[in-house]
Amino acid sequence: MAGKMKAAVVREFGKPLSIEELDIPSIRPNQILVKVDACGVCHTDLHAARGDWPTKPKPPFIPGHEGIGHVVEVGASVDWIKTGDVVGVPWLYSACGHCEHCLGGWETLCEKQEDTGYSVNGCFAEYVVADPNYVAHLPKDIDPIRTAPVLCAGLTVYKGLKMTDTRAGEWVAVSGAGGLGQMAIQYAVAMGLNVAAVDIDDAKLAEARRLGASVTVNARTTDPVSYIQQKTGGTHGVLVTAVSNTAFTQAIGYARRGGTIVLNGLPPGEFPLSIFDMVMNGTTVRGSIVGTRLDMIEALSFFTEGKVSTVVATDKLENINDIFDRLQHGKVAGRIVLDFRN
Amino acid sequence: MAGKMKAAVVREFGKPLSIEELDIPSIRPNQILVKVDACGVCHTDLHAARGDWPTKPKPPFIPGHEGIGHVVEVGASVDWIKTGDVVGVPWLYSACGHCEHCLGGWETLCEKQEDTGYSVNGCFAEYVVADPNYVAHLPKDIDPIRTAPVLCAGLTVYKGLKMTDTRAGEWVAVSGAGGLGQMAIQYAVAMGLNVAAVDIDDAKLAEARRLGASVTVNARTTDPVSYIQQKTGGTHGVLVTAVSNTAFTQAIGYARRGGTIVLNGLPPGEFPLSIFDMVMNGTTVRGSIVGTRLDMIEALSFFTEGKVSTVVATDKLENINDIFDRLQHGKVAGRIVLDFRN
Amino acid sequence: MAGKMKAAVVREFGKPLSIEELDIPSIRPNQILVKVDACGVCHTDLHAARGDWPTKPKPPFIPGHEGIGHVVEVGASVDWIKTGDVVGVPWLYSACGHCEHCLGGWETLCEKQEDTGYSVNGCFAEYVVADPNYVAHLPKDIDPIRTAPVLCAGLTVYKGLKMTDTRAGEWVAVSGAGGLGQMAIQYAVAMGLNVAAVDIDDAKLAEARRLGASVTVNARTTDPVSYIQQKTGGTHGVLVTAVSNTAFTQAIGYARRGGTIVLNGLPPGEFPLSIFDMVMNGTTVRGSIVGTRLDMIEALSFFTEGKVSTVVATDKLENINDIFDRLQHGKVAGRIVLDFRN
Amino acid sequence: MAGKMKAAVVREFGKPLSIEELDIPSIRPNQILVKVDACGVCHTDLHAARGDWPTKPKPPFIPGHEGIGHVVEVGASVDWIKTGDVVGVPWLYSACGHCEHCLGGWETLCEKQEDTGYSVNGCFAEYVVADPNYVAHLPKDIDPIRTAPVLCAGLTVYKGLKMTDTRAGEWVAVSGAGGLGQMAIQYAVAMGLNVAAVDIDDAKLAEARRLGASVTVNARTTDPVSYIQQKTGGTHGVLVTAVSNTAFTQAIGYARRGGTIVLNGLPPGEFPLSIFDMVMNGTTVRGSIVGTRLDMIEALSFFTEGKVSTVVATDKLENINDIFDRLQHGKVAGRIVLDFRN
Numbered sequence A, B, C, D: 001m002a003g004k005m006k007a008a009v010v011r012e013f014g015k016p017l018s019i020e021e022l023d024i025p026s027i028r029p030n031q032i033l034v035k036v037d038a039c040g041v042c043h044t045d046l047h048a049a050r051g052d053w054p055t056k057p058k059p060p061f062i063p064g065h066e067g068i069g070h071v072v073e074v075g076a077s078v079d080w081i082k083t084g085d086v087v088g089v090p091w092l093y094s095a096c097g098h099c100e101h102c103l104g105g106w107e108t109l110c111e112k113q114e115d116t117g118y119s120v121n122g123c124f125a126e127y128v129v130a131d132p133n134y135v136a137h138l139p140k141d142i143d144p145i146r147t148a149p150v151l152c153a154g155l156t157v158y159k160g161l162k163m164t165d166t167r168a169g170e171w172v173a174v175s176g177a178g179g180l181g182q183m184a185i186q187y188a189v190a191m192g193l194n195v196a197a198v199d200i201d202d203a204k205l206a207e208a209r210r211l212g213a214s215v216t217v218n219a220r221t222t223d224p225v226s227y228i229q230q231k232t233g234g235t236h237g238v239l240v241t242a243v244s245n246t247a248f249t250q251a252i253g254y255a256r257r258g259g260t261i262v263l264n265g266l267p268p269g270e271f272p273l274s275i276f277d278m279v280m281n282g283t284t285v286r287g288s289i290v291g292t293r294l295d296m297i298e299a300l301s302f303f304t305e306g307k308v309s310t311v312v313a314t315d316k317l318e319n320i321n322d323i324f325d326r327l328q329h330g331k332v333a334g335r336i337v338l339d340f341r342n
């Protein structure tokens, strides 16, 4: 499709993104072109733009992986997506389709995956190329702004909760009651779990209770480990969205014997683990990243059925550097979503 | 039962055990008295005698938790064990029977458990008191010497392998091909797993191959992580019997994405964990200690069906301090079993 | 304990129960005596009194297995229950404690189990003997009338739902929206499941919707199979509480491919199964009876946390034959609970 | 690819297949053309040619779904298969790739699947069109004759065994020790299961023992249910390859409480099921058809690692009607494989 588009481009790690006018990208026969309506801004975009992680994207590139838009062009060999369809463009741009992970419903572990806004250009742009086999199919009347955060934030915590191996009626502790934590609490409640939420901000803990957490504790004023152990007998699962040394050590302490701690964040560096305690207590620690297409369908169902909601504030692409700055300094409540409709 | 018995007693942590003549203990109505025929010597006995772990036994006490013997006295309220029965007296002396762990087939996680040779007196003695509900029932013609190591060493690695969540046809890496490792290799093969064994001793690796390991690597001369990744594509499960910093870090490297590393040892201190890698690779790290009564029945079945065997050397109670010394310095091949008969 | 008690006794199968004055039973050292406050009346009591099933109880006997009461006497070797404790006396009077089922958290499958009100006397009496290891421990301030139905009706459907192998967000069909069905709907909703309810009574379907069923269908006026398939795409699980030929065949039709149908009822006779359809659709059909002690703790937690409620009408022991008559003719809404307090 | 090919064509249900010379089929851009080297003859081919099942193929069509051959032509949009590759063409020709079954690693349950030799032309021909995403990738030096039966017979029993939910060390009963049964016994043994085999032919039972079955019983001379219950305590799993009324009823009787009976065959008609027994015993009955691509990779691994072998007799395409006749009358030991080479 001929024409120009506006995009936020990482030219150099750690430098401000530049807002540029680029050619609308052309697609291959097995690809689709999506006109972006909305895209959430995720911490991962920040890590990408700074080159924080061992495997780095290659500048110049366009971040953004919570995109929702309309299909405006369809490659010749694509048969299951049509022009006009509303789709979600998530972190997992594509996977090989043939490895044991892909065949076993675990394409998020595919070694040959491409990631949107990281290894291929993402949705901080008016148009984005996508793989029709990996986008989410959405109802045409969906609100793109409110839905966007489900594609990564919602999906990640939903999958993380599944990986705690808990069942309805059991306890899960959610470490952190910010944007991700609030989504996690809602998903957990909708999954029939009893929720204990930990934060250091009383306002967030009040919101956690409103969302259904039965136990809340301010880790700044109360020892959260002994408090949660006393109130719940130890939780069966723990979800840690923001991993710090302290959060990690405490998280293991929230669990009862036989419990599972799931880590959702991607902090660089190493963390101290007491193997003695793990063995004595039969503890499981597990990493979990985003979710598969099936997880995404499920996470979206909870949202469209009204069981979970998102808290969003809209902004525009031109402000991306300011948004990143606020995100980095913890000044964002809920999710900022770039609104490309005007 | 009136009379005297010989026992090895820990009077003070870190000091030699004293060989003493004690009264044969009396039993309560819900207990049994077992005349010990054989008892294996386990690293845990060494840790107990030295007071290595945070929760310590209270001297004086008698170690030993791989005991096999004959029931010589039965309490008034015991109805399912009879005098003359052959039983195994394992690490798990008793559990509460009422908590969620006990009710759910996970009595090894019971917070109120008693442990043989640790919180209650063990089998380094001619007689031992046992709980009839937690002993193993054994065929009368069993060889107590060869069977003893199944009660802890065999059970521990068998349960550890189960906790890797692997299925027949998948790969498991066994880190360490000494006594525990050799049992682990046999159990893994009998469970239909493909086995990669790691050690730093070529003789042990040759034995590993004889026991059915398809891939072996000497970690002293070859990088075991890249070798195992190349030969197996990464293993689905990893069993680490002896945990050191190096063994732990390597073990995580043996696993393919989505794999599970099970830790069987109880090293004090903390170990460095890369959460970034765990999340990216969807890795699970899990602690596992001994096994339940059902696990023990299963572990014994593999043994009695001839699918796994034990390597034992007999010795006598009086030599316990020398045995401990050899164990501590890694000079024991297979398992030393105290022979109380004759 | 000396004295007399009133009891409803089956003297001959199919004949009215006789209300008799009997000696209060004496207990063995490992038993407890419970003064019954309340006992629900279950269809199984009816089957027992008529001798409907292949394995029959031996008259004379006292039915009743949803009993709640106070412990008034404790055997000498009982240490974990005290006089004054409030306990629930469920169907599973005791199990052997040693078989693989018992050790594996599946005591409901124990071949040596005793069943309350069937193989041993039950709770249609002012006093009942119980096994302290198999009763439910209840808070002292619990309402015995409202709680009684959880012990069998609630437990049975809760366990049945667990056995559908469904996860939160999936669909379950509940066949029958009477007393058991209404409890099943509530448990299913509390477990995060989407519920489709089938009945032939519009009033019950209205109640089903009030309790959270998203889809309801009157099988008398609408083909329930095509309706449920259309509205849900086929359910992941199906729970069939009252099994008839029609209900069974339809139930299999509600499921989507790969779905699981759980049968809770105990109809005599044989039912026609299309193996061709089962194989083509990857269907699972599974029987489930009551639940274990751990299931009972869980089922009770949902109740005490206010996530499910019971519909009860009280009556008195003397009316048992009239109650049986109404039960047999489907004239009972909710559960009739015998009130022994006066 | 221009040219002619020989094929066996079903022109009318129940009539002999006609051996015809047809145009080599042309492929679409997302397809591949395979020159067939070998193809096993399966009972399903017989059912297809007779139109036995409710959903029927549309004559004229070419049966055959255990094909192995060389890729001779590759569509323009195919990138992961190359000319010269050796591939297996199994029953599952293709699936939609987008439904929950496909995304969840259960493409065998896809409602939009195409089936080789049934809804699309199969491998009883010198050339066959295939979907590159659903063929098995095979080593170039594989023996096509011996490998062919793994693609359907091996895969089916392997998956069926997986669906029994058994673990290594447990018991599985294999009902029928013919071709399928012999493969099942081998897979079961390689999976660490203890095997009880049932047949009515002593020679087949002797072969079963040679392949590793620990218990065998001739159902013509001994009551197999009581024999298996006595020897094994009831098996944890049961695999029924050939379903008859008698085989089905007996199979349920082989299982211990909590056991799972998996049905692999596709008999038309209905079978009598005692729901009372299922509920009392906590029994699971489950249908299973072929297996997914991942199952196929696994089933092939057991074969290439030498853990299972196939018994084959070669024949040629022209004899297909005679082969069908022998198959129908149970005169085939092992598997007949059509050899298209030379």
Ligand SMILES: [Zn+2]
Residues within 6 Å of the ligand: A042, A043, A044, A045, A065, A091, A152, A153
């Ligand atoms: Zn993200």
Ligand SMILES: [Zn+2]
Residues within 6 Å of the ligand: A095, A096, A097, A098, A099, A100, A101, A102, A107, A110, A111, A112
């Ligand atoms: Zn892949």
Ligand SMILES: [Zn+2]
Residues within 6 Å of the ligand: B042, B043, B044, B045, B065, B091, B152, B153
């Ligand atoms: Zn030990």
Ligand SMILES: [Zn+2]
Residues within 6 Å of the ligand: B095, B096, B097, B098, B099, B100, B101, B102, B107, B110, B111, B112
């Ligand atoms: Zn306990």
Ligand SMILES: [Zn+2]
Residues within 6 Å of the ligand: C042, C043, C044, C045, C065, C091, C152, C153
């Ligand atoms: Zn009942």
Ligand SMILES: [Zn+2]
Residues within 6 Å of the ligand: C095, C096, C097, C098, C099, C100, C101, C102, C107, C110, C111, C112
């Ligand atoms: Zn039992």
Ligand SMILES: [Zn+2]
Residues within 6 Å of the ligand: D042, D043, D044, D045, D065, D091, D152, D153
């Ligand atoms: Zn076939």
Ligand SMILES: [Zn+2]
Residues within 6 Å of the ligand: D095, D096, D097, D098, D099, D100, D101, D102, D107, D110, D111, D112
């Ligand atoms: Zn599909």
